[in-house]
Amino acid sequence: MFDLRPYQKKQKILADWIPWGVMLDEQTIVNKDGSYMTVIEFKGPDGGSETASMLTNFREQFNNIFQRFGDRWCVQVEANRHAYKPEIHPMPKDAPRAAKYIEEDRLGMFGNGQYFITSCYLILTYLPPEDSHRKVADLFIEYPEGQERPNPQYPPFATYQKVIGETVSLLGGVVKEVNVLKNEDLLSFLHSTVSSRTHRVAVPDCPIDIAEKMTDSPLDIGLGLRLGGHHVSMIGVRNWVNVTEPNMLDSLFMLPFEFRWCIRFLPMSRQMAHSHVTKLKRHWFSKRKNLFTLMKEMASKEESQLEDPDARVKADDADHALAMIGSDDASFGYTTMSFCVWDVTSEAAESKANVLREATDRSGWITQIESTNAFEAWLGTIPGHAYANVRRPITSSHNFCDVSPLMHQCAGERWCDHLNAPALMQCATGASTTPYWLNIFPCGTDVGHTMIAGPTGAGKSTLLNLMAAQWMRYEGAQVYIFDKGGSARVMTYAMNGQFYDLGEKESALQLQPLRELDSKLDRTRAFQWVIDVLTRENVPLSVSDKEHILEKIDQLSSRPQDERTISLLIAYLQFPHLKQGLYNYSSEGAYGHLFDGDCDPLGSNRWQAFELEGVYRMGLALPGVLSYLFNRLEDRFASARDVDAGVDKNGSPITKPTLLILDEAWLFIDNDMFRGQIRDWLKTLRKRNVAVVFATQSLADIEASPIAATILESCQTRILLPNPTAAEKHMRRLYEELLGLNVEEMDKLSVAVAKHNYYVISDVGRRMVSLSLSKKQLEFVGASQPARQRMAEDIFGDHPDDFFEYYLEAVKRERALEVAEEEAKNSMFKKGA
Structure with missing residues (x-):
């Protein structure tokens, strides 16, 4: 006979383990157990630059939000760190070849898979009370005549919606951005948690059986996990640290690979928490003294001073928890924290898991890579799953806030709303692998004025050259540079610009x-x-x-x-x-x-640089030169209407974006006449789409200037260079009073690496960044050495129209010669050995 039983038996598939049921509306999922689920994406405050007191303040604000949830809620926070894929926005066709060369090299660097971005989500799940609870409640409630009894089907959902709305409102007062995921965004996020393939997911015509539709990758279960084409390793927390601190696991965002950091909090009601903690207190209080000590006390009728110190501490800890419950300082519940990493091979996945485990253990945790419990641990990370892998130690909502990824590494803004174009340039966040987008028009403002301050030799000229080169990404862009020392010479030649050395008699100007x-x-x-x-x-x-x-x-x-x-x-x-x-x-x-x-002398070239060092030595000539140039630039700004660009959203003619760089700005603020000009420019040039970059070596010069208030008020973006003396008393006063830096920030500046780190302050946030420059880029933006300038002058004299190509060829020959010399030295050393 033919046995049909193997074909009739229902095989359990991945979708059977996933709780998602029906998409009730654009932002709500009804799970299979009848619970409602909503996902909120947020960007928390940047904890990397805050003092301990500020971090504690943020923790309290988050705690006030989370302690409102009762015992029928499940609160999950997930940080999803994924590879950064740069968006390619081609430069204008008429952009200089050198600008395109630098941009292509930077895109290659940031698109090589070594940079990652983190998205943070808050998942709220609510299980309505059973119908029997409602029926019992109805026995004690009388409704006035004429008032309809509420529809029994919807009160729980209405309550849920109200709480979600209040939570979003409260969260908006703490974090920088908050967004309730809807439709495609919601389904795409859910899909990313159960699939090895990450892509956009459209809303189906009939949004039911969501779990069935999202699980497109098979899951193999054994001592390890395999989801689709990826081997998955799970890291679970076995023992907590004795004391948690706000943002204590922020270092995990520096890891150079993708992972999911998931933490789930199952809150108890106040009565249930009080009961559980009271039992714990009794348990540990009774453990203070063993049976022999108790019998000795009974016989001597004297209390013994011998106690188990560990039991005493834990009993006191339970006492403190009871006090927190009584005063409503925090809620209590079960907290489960897990990490998920993956790769195409099991060895690579295990290697990542070991790195993440070591990074976590350095903070005092005890973690382990899951084996037989891997599937249960993975299920516990699924949004809306409140039943799998529940860890029983009771923790407070304070602890939950401390160890959750609620803080956010400031990554700047990818898009410049004012210019309707990408941000000026991409950087990296300090020593981490997170990209940072430098946008000098933050938060949609039309003010792009920027202040750069730091000691000589700290990398100011390199930063200015890179900013100018990247500015050419904007349609019709213009650059005017007041230089000192010739640091912009090579860049100007490479950009087919005009470089005027005003101190030389043979100058073209x-x-x-x-x-x-x-x-x-x-x-x-x-x-x-x-x-x-x-x-x-x-x-x-x-x-x-x-x-x-x-x-x-x-x-x-x-x-x-x-x-x-x-x-x-x-x-x-x-x-x-x-x-x-x-x-x-x-x-x-x-x-x-x-x-x-x-x-x-001033042609129509879109890039012009004026070298002032020579004319500065002439004394009386400098004011005359600057006065004339300022007047001519005023005319250029006023006539910079870009006819082809039409009008902006307000109907005003679009003006070509112009970058005006004032290097060594003390030359201007030391003079009464030019102080007035700078003050006027900072207040009015935004109307002509001009961004003034104000660079200086000394904060004391700004403090002593009568226009200090105007400079600080107008420059909404500030970039500070590393300064070894930043932590010293006389400098602390300047950084604190002028720029509002705290002790943590000043300490960071004092140990930052010159020509590598830059501290960016804007309305978006504060972050230590690095420019991530390759050798190819440094040959242009970092070519301020006298020898390199002389070489550039010689090449420009022979090939003014093809400088970029000939300079690049000369640099390649120079590199090859250096390599040959190094090999020759190594060969001689080996022979000598």
Whole structure:
């Protein structure tokens, strides 16, 4: 006979173990046991830069949320760390080749599988009371005449919705972002917890049997687990630390692989918790003294001082717990914490599990890699599963908050809402493997002004060069740099820009301050420029002198533009003391090579850099140069309307995004006239889509400046460089009073690595980041050495239009030569040995 029993027997499949039943609405799952489940994605506060007191304050705020849940609730928190896949946003077609070269290299670095991002979720599950409870309650409730009895089918769900709404509202007051998962987002998250394939999941037309639809990967159960094509290792907590602290497991987010960190809290009612803790107290109190000690006390009628110290401590701990229950300081329940790692081979999965286990054990925990209990432990991590792998030690909601992944590593903002484009650039969060997006227009603001402060040699020039190069990702981008020391020379040549060394007589930049005289505003500017020059030359000016100067400027305006020179103005002037005062600025004077030009030196190039070190040594010439350049840049900003870009969402013409870098900003804030210009720019240039990057070596310069308040108020993004003296008393005052840093942050700055770490402060959060620069990128953004600048000048002199290609070739030859020399040295060393 043919045996049909093997075919008639129902085989248990993975979906049978998963609790999800029906999708009741866009954000609620009804589980198979009748419970309701909602998933909330959140980004908690960044605990990495907070003091212990601030972390405790955050813990208390979370505790106030979680202790509200009673014994029919299941609270789960999951941190899902997954590989980062960078979104590719091509640079504009007209972007310089060097900018594309740097961007491609950075995309390759961040897309190599070595960077990970973490998403945190709060899963709330509520099991309504049985119908028998409701029927008993109805016996004691009378409803007024005319008032309908509530529909018995929906009161539990209405109560559940109300609690969810209150929780989201309370959570929004603590965390940075909170979002209730709905539709595809909800199903995609659930699918990611039970499948080895992560992808978007569409909402089915008939959203029932959710568990059946989500489980697309087979699960093999044995001493280990295999989910689809991945071997899964589970790490469980066997013994808790004696004392928990807020954010105590934050170091796990530095691990360089994917994992799920799941913690579940099954709260008790107040009465149940009191009963359980009282039993524990009695148990440990009775353990203080053994039978022999008790008999001795009875015989001597004297109390013995001999006690078991461990039992005494645990009895006192239970006493403290009873006090917390009585005062409603915390709730109590069963807490289960598990970790899930996976890989395509069992050896790789076990290796990851060992690394994670060691990282956890360093905090004082006792963990183990699950074997026979692996499947039960895995089920305990499934959202909405309140029954598997329940660990019985009673813990408080304070403990639950301390060990849950509620804090978040600030990762910046991926998207710049103001420019409707990606953030300026990607970095890495300090020593960890989490990417960071630097957006200098944080939280949708239109203010991109940025302050960079730190000692010399700490990496300021490298950061400025990288920011400028990455700025070219924006359509129509413009960059203007006031440089000192030539650190922007190589980058400017590579970007097909114009680099003007104002201190050199052979410089291509010969200014013509009197060229623009056609409008009344132009003539007023020219008049003020001449008056400022004469004032610095200590020429006494009377009212008649000023009238005479203005008259001659009006006369000069009738001449062709190429004739409106300083020399011609001197020829027009009739007063000898005025002629003598302007002599140094004529072609025969000391500064004539700078100021007595007959053409417009500033072309239409979108990238221009002005080297000020040479002209700074000239003393009186510097204000004249800066005044002229500031006026010309004002004109460039005002005419930077991008006609092809149309209008923005408010109907205003779109202005080309412009980055204005003021390196060594003390040059500007030391001068009364330029202080006013900087103050005006910081307040008004945002309207012209200009972001001012204000870089300085000394915080003391800012503190002493009359415009310190304007600088600090306008620069919403601040980047601080490593400073070994940051922890010293005199520097602590500056960091604390000017920038609001706490002790933890100042200590971090004092031990940070120069030219590697940068501390970013913005409305988004605070985080120590690194630029993650490769050798290829450093050949451009870090090429500030005098020898490299001389090489670049030689190449640019021979190949101004193809500098990038020839420079890259020269760098490759230099590298090859260095490698050959190193090999030769090693060969000689081996022979000598």
